[in-house]
Amino acid sequence: MMYHRVRFLAVPLLALLCLATTPEARANGLSVDGVWARPTYGTAKVSAAYFEITNKGSRIVQLVSIESPAAANAELHTLVMDGDIARMRQVDSIDIAKGEAITFQPGGLHVMLMGVKESLIVGNSIDLTLNFAHRPPMSITAVIAVKPPTRARGSF
Numbered sequence: 001m002m003y004h005r006v007r008f009l010a011v012p013l014l015a016l017l018c019l020a021t022t023p024e025a026r027a028n029g030l031s032v033d034g035v036w037a038r039p040t041y042g043t044a045k046v047s048a049a050y051f052e053i054t055n056k057g058s059r060i061v062q063l064v065s066i067e068s069p070a071a072a073n074a075e076l077h078t079l080v081m082d083g084d085i086a087r088m089r090q091v092d093s094i095d096i097a098k099g100e101a102i103t104f105q106p107g108g109l110h111v112m113l114m115g116v117k118e119s120l121i122v123g124n125s126i127d128l129t130l131n132f133a134h135r136p137p138m139s140i141t142a143v144i145a146v147k148p149p150t151r152a153r154g155s156f
């Protein structure tokens with residue numbers, strides 16, 4: 001079955017990812033960089049994670065969910081204006097057209113992390129798994145920070 005061949009190919013790809021020193025991940029024409037999440041303070045159990053995802057592949061990619069071992073729940077959210085008030089709305093899925101880059105950032109799309117299990121401290125990091133329709137999941141690492149990390153340069 002094709003599935004076995006795909007799994008076999010995934011091993012050298014993972015090895016490459018381990019060599020990367022910046023929070024950037026690539027797989028199957030997808031690249032994700034600038035991954036960060038907000039720290040939590042006091043007893044707060046809520047955080048948000050952000051990144052830029054670029055589809056350099058030949059077909060549309062649909063991001064359907066995100067999960068993290070660091071939080072009980074992770075949801076895709078966007079901010080919509082309701083008069084003067086910005087409200088968060090859950091998004092079912094996000095389509096990334098071929099050649100398109102989508103940025104999750106404060107004031108817009110974000111990953112809402114709820115039920116954060118341990119305080120998120122600046123300088124630490126957490127793992128996130130991106131789940132897609134019709135393709136394998138992708139693991140990325142978010143640095144805990146108060147602002148976006150310096151962009152990784154695409155050098156390979």
Ligand SMILES: [Cu+2]
Nearest residue numbers: 077088110112
């Ligand atoms: Cu939210």
